[in-house]
Amino acid sequence: MSLTLSAACCWIILAAILAAIPSNDNHWRRAYFLMLIGAPILVMVYWNDGILFGLAFTAAAASVFRWPLRYLWAWIVRQFARRPE
Template identity: 30%
Template sequence: MALIALCLWVVLAWVLQTVLTARQSWPAAYGLIACGLPLVAWLWLSMSALWALLGLGVMALVLRWPLRYAVRWLKARLT
């Protein structure tokens, strides 16, 4: 069931990416992150840590730009 939820999350991310403008995509990304973190925990609890890491990897591929900005922000804070 958790894998089906992950697939639906990916489909939702794709639909949001095709429908929304660039200005609307950041709030959508925050919403996807907020839905994705409990989904990773669900994958971990129901399947295993390997599946949770794979799900997290899929989410990182889908949300690559927010991830890049977060890494840049952390680098700027640490230096």
């Protein structure tokens, strides 16, 4: 197992631990921290281990960030749904 895959597995474990701890801000501060740490790991997984492992880690990260991704998707839909007057 490569170093980047090990880092990706540690990131997933860290995300699970952080999700289990109660939070006053609905875990947003932790989500920002995980995004900051996870983005370079994601790029390195694609770079070092190929597209299949990269897609697997992308799916794992998307399952961790399901609510932020839903909010992002809703915001994008609202931006394109606005009709110019």
